Amino acid sequence: MxxxxxxxxxxxxxxxxxxxxxxxxxxxxxxxxxxxxxxxxxxxxxxxxxxxxSDERFAESFVRSRASRFGAARIHRELGERGVDGETAASAMSEALQEDELMRARSVWQKKYGVLPQDHREWARQARFLQTRGFAVDIIRKLLKETLDESAQG
Structure with a gap:
């Protein structure tokens, strides 16, 4: 009924x-x-x-709750799936994601791995993980290039 x-x-x-x-x-x-x-x-x-x-209030809350674990691309996509228009999503993300995307990616990577990739296979595995978390390819390359270069020097 x-x-x-x-x-x-x-x-x-x-x-x-x-x-x-x-x-x-x-x-x-x-x-x-x-x-x-x-x-x-x-x-x-x-x-x-x-x-x-309020979709605006929802978007702000959603972005704050996801920002420490996911990249901007994934957060934006998930907001769209929940019916938040692009302008509202962009506004909420610009306010809540003040922290640098590279710093957030480094934090997520550190929590999951914390160990530098020793070969290209491990590098690819870590890159796929970060990509599924919604981080941009250029951010992933920069982060893992830094770590791969540091491990090659050390």
């Missing part, structure tokens, strides 16, 4: 109380419980009007 609009509002409030949600995420979760999509859109509009739901 599907829920009426008043119940959808309370469901939306409960979801938003646990964490920020994008409009698309909230729509998907409420649509499974609604009789009509008009009810869902009315609830979403009301939540946005009252400031309870």
């Amino acid at each position: 599907k829920k009426p609009a008043a119940s959808l509002s309370s469901t939306a409030l409960r979801l938003l109380a646990t964490r920020e949600h994008s409009r698309l995420e909230l729509r998907r979760k409420l649509a499974a419980r609604a009789d009509a999509s008009d009810d869902v859109e009315a609830v979403l509009d009301r939540m946005a009007e009252t400031g309870l739901q």
Whole structure:
């Protein structure tokens, strides 16, 4: 049995109380419980009007939570998958990702490996790991080139 609009509002409030949600995420979760999509859109509009739901706030929160583990490319893609438009995503990322991308990549690499690649096979493995984390190829090359050069000298 599907829920009426008043119940959808309370469901939306409960979801938003646990964490920020994008409009698309909230729509998907409420649509499974609604009789009509008009009810869902009315609830979403009301939540946005009252400031309870905000894609900007969601994007800022999302970027802050992911910044220490992922690169800009992956964060941007995941925001898009959650229905955040490109302009909002770029704005949230420029504010939250003040730290240099190379420094963040180095931090992620250090936590996972911490040991310099000794050969090209290991270098490729570490590069693939960083690439799946969303770091740009030029950042990966710079980081692993530094480490490979340092190991060759030492």
